[in-house]
Amino acid sequence: MTLDVARIRRDFPALEDGTAFFDGPGGTQVPRQVAEAVAATMTSGISNRGTVTAAELRAEDVVRGARAAVADLLGCDRSGVVFARSMTQATYDVARALAAEWEPGDEVVATRLDHDANIRPWVQAAERAGATVRWVGFDRATGELTVDDVRAELSDRTRLVAVTGASNVLGTRPDLPAIAEAVHAVGALLFVDGVHLTPHAPVDVPALGADLYACSPYKFLGPHHGVVVAAPALLERLHPDKLLPSSDDVPERFELGTLPYELLAGTTAAIDYLAGLASSAPDRRTRVLESMRAVEEHEEQLFGRLLEGLRGIDGVTLHGSPARRTPTAWFSVDGRSGRDVHEQLAAAGVNAPASHFYAIEASRWVGLGDSGAVRAGLAPYSNEDDVDRLLAGVAEVAR
Template sequence: MPFDITRVRAAYPALAEGFAHFDGAGGTQVAAGVADAVAETMRGAVANRSTAYPPGRRAIELVAAARHAVADLLGAVPEGVVLGASATALTYTVARTLSRDWRAGDEVVLSRLDHDANVRPWVQAAEATGAVVRWAEFDPETGELPAAQYAGLVGPRTRLVAVTAGSNAIGTAPDLPAIAAAAHAAGALVYVDGVHATPHGPTDVAALGADFYVTSAYKWSGPHLAAVVADPARWEGLRPAKLLPSPDSVPDRFEAGTPSFPLLAGVRAAVDHLAGLDPAATGDRRARLLAGLAAARAYELDLFDRLLAGLAARPGLTVYGAAARRCPTVSFRVDGQPPARTAALLGQQGVCVSSGDYYAYEYFQRMGLRDSGGAVRASLYHYNTAEEVDRLLAALDRITAPVA
């Protein structure tokens, strides 16, 4: 059945304010059920985790429910879901923990296409241990990250390959199974940044070949919390720095401090929201998530084609990236106009876009764009409409029209 955009948009109260949101890569608007779940949890009696009384047991249930929800979203198991404040914080935790076993001369392979949250923690861990950083390069014309290069990058000393599932700058979705196969053939682990990719289609961490996969709920209609998933047996072999009295079990020992129980309720609600995107879907929550996110991806890519065609038809614009498989995200520049100025002028018309490097530091450095302001980013989400795409294009026409 057709994607019911009217029904979908009705689930987002913030859209009533009238802005056209093309900033989903920086964080989506929150679904009503998420806000309700957070508020309801904050109004109720919740204590720290304890089996001694109902408010403490509620806290235990909230953590378990969030783990189950993330596991259903990603095709993981609840016992392998580590929850945390942000993808950056979680990646630092994993990097510090994994690198305890690295030695001088070991190697890590990173990508210049990645968000810095999947670059700098590994660079710094390598510096601290004497490991060598090797770089996978993207094609500056297409934005593709060729998987074939990994055969020459990994070797017997490679300990880890870190790579994005979807570029937050230009949308490129690399061939992760091929990259993971090369890494695993050399005995290396694969850490996948799924922050930008997760909102834009079904995810199966095993099919991707990810040993670790990190995602952020605020990129898929939820609150500002994140999760990194791995096989529980993988977590069992790792010993993070932790407080002595804190739990030593997996996955708890990787979660420092007391979590935000209301926000965990929001994580579960966000996954339930995504599972309801296709009202005709049946089966368990995982099955409904696969159907709903597949429908949302098809809808988003149709909109993205409309946006790309509109940008290409406008003179005076430079568009970056043209990968064959992409998340619905594009970066561009208006000739002769600083990206921050473009974003501000569009913002005055109620069109929300990002500007700068969006933490895709290596990409913009390699493209020679970072020092001059990066680019403007338009990122679609399943609540955007064709009318909003046309609104963005018309707004661009107004700010690029010659002065009479």
Template sequence: MTYDISALRAQFPALDAGIAHFDGPGGTQTPQPVVRAIADAMARPLSIRGRLTPGERNAEAIVTGTRQALADLLGAQPAGIVFGRSATQLTYDFARTLARTWAPGDEVVVTRLDHDANIRPWVQAAAQAGATVRWADFDPATGELTADDIRAVLSARTRLVAVTAASNLIGTLPPIAGISALAHDAGALTYVDGVHYAAHTTVDLERLGADFFVCSPYKFFGPHHGVLAARPELLETLWPDKLLPSTDAVPERFELGTLPYEFLAGTEAAVDFLAGLGAGADTGPGTDGAGTRRQRLTMAFTALEAHEQTLRAQLDKGLSALPGVRVHSKAAHRTPTLLLTFEGRPAAEAYPFLAERGVHAPAGSFYAIEASRRIGLGDTGGLRVGLAPYNNAEDVERLLAGLAEFLAP
């Protein structure tokens, strides 16, 4: 297996601008095969899904093909894949639906490590149902969220545990399988935010034990929309608000209005692109690789993780040599995403300084407001440096040189 970074980067038109992108946690750049798939979908006949006209059949093929692609990516069943406008919108929808089964005295667990999109919908839904919110803390010194932290706030009245699979702020990877087992032992469901997680490692819904798992294709080369994965039999037990004529079939029951077919076509292409990452230069959709798409995805993520961890080691070493840099990403298991602050200099000043030098690393709390406050950074946060599959050693050196210049007396 090879990981040809030069061939990979050649597939991203945006990289021709010469920018070193460390803004992947907020959304990756788009490879040419995904751009083509979106354009091709819109260039062909397209209409409401059906089986009669070419437009109907094209729409149906896009939807069913993309459900299968996401099922392959997430280790799920196609009938358990729900499409939405964003992960935030899907979480709000499911929070409102699940809250109908709660009563005063019931409890919902959220964590201070999470993005607010996996906190506020549950806090607000609990308030409307009269349920109690229990907060699971994490260690601000290490960034670790453990199964024991969740165990401490579980009870016989817990109905749901909402937890991130990877912190978008500091990269921490909590032990989701263990947390899910504890939640299930208490009779609760787990709702897992996998938006940051799915961009960096193989997702296996069954292994994680997640009852619901949400992610966003634009974090892994696709278009802007959201995806939720769950067991079809669990979805069958839930009844969201919907229009009277719309279908009761799962998963369409949860998809409000006409789907963005062109975006779904781009998402299938993104999954196929990911499946080719470990195969060398031929990384486009439809790549003929060994094994099933799921097997190729697993191999590709193995190569991707090795590449990103090599760059992270280079980055860690370089940062350790810079005076006045504090790294807040310290968990033993974490994604290649680092949050930095600087002695005597606001991180918000580093952002435009680097941008002027063609290095994009944004500053802020990135909607992980509770986590930012917990580690002592208030609502300001820090400079987030996130590695993506197309980053290379030269990008890292440019970042380190820019930071050295920024910190120079």
């Protein structure tokens, strides 16, 4: 199955002004179907969830529908889907709850490859519990992080390993099933940051071996909030701080305050949109898998064009070359700051920002300090003209 990119592009109002968007790793553009779902929910009769009025039932349906949609996207149990303001907030909440079980001498493993949202919550929780943080580096030249890198830091005192499903700057996709096997062999939990993986590949959380998996709908064509999923049995053993009258049921015990119903409706619409990109299978989970395989194939082909073009421009340095990666290029131009490149591309209608993008440990590890580099990422709506415009702009900057 293949993507009809021209048809897809017609669904995105943001593309009508001619801008070429390469900033999808920081947040994709949104199809009108998602915006319409958000607006329809906000303008419908809706109230707090309940079982009496039509407005109460509508809110309940929105929440249940969003849990079912996320479960179909990730291959997980809908009863283990937790919604939060952001992935960062969700990770902090889970870290605090898990750290209540840790003792001095326990160990937590973090990687230099990760976004800080999958580093600092664990580092800070470990510090409060008196646990030790063990760091995993990665190959500075290739950007690869291997199971052996992780295994070297494991012990019988390891309680949790936090690792990315895909680096948001280098694109590196570690071998999660192999890492999960090593982590589980020492009796530890695996927390996977799937924010940058979920938009680019089919995801099956149980097959990956992740005990907890987090993602952000606004990275896969949806609205701004966060999600963390886990087996309900794992969530049952955790007891986060909560208000006295609020539900102690799973997953509601982790969702503080009233949920943003309009955003959840938008998330369901985004998942439905993704599922329909290249499939008409009768069930949504199958549509998701088939369509995301088509997305992956489209982006891989386009990314090959992007990489070949960047490598052909004198003065451009590509950072990292992992064998298995998402369509994400992190690059520098000799003699020009990342800000300069960002601004000159923007003037040409090409959005490719420059930063460490909160992967501060990775930026420092590869020698880019706190400045980072220019990042160009692809999305389902990206096309060859976008790539050619980016390459022409970079070539002009590099002259």
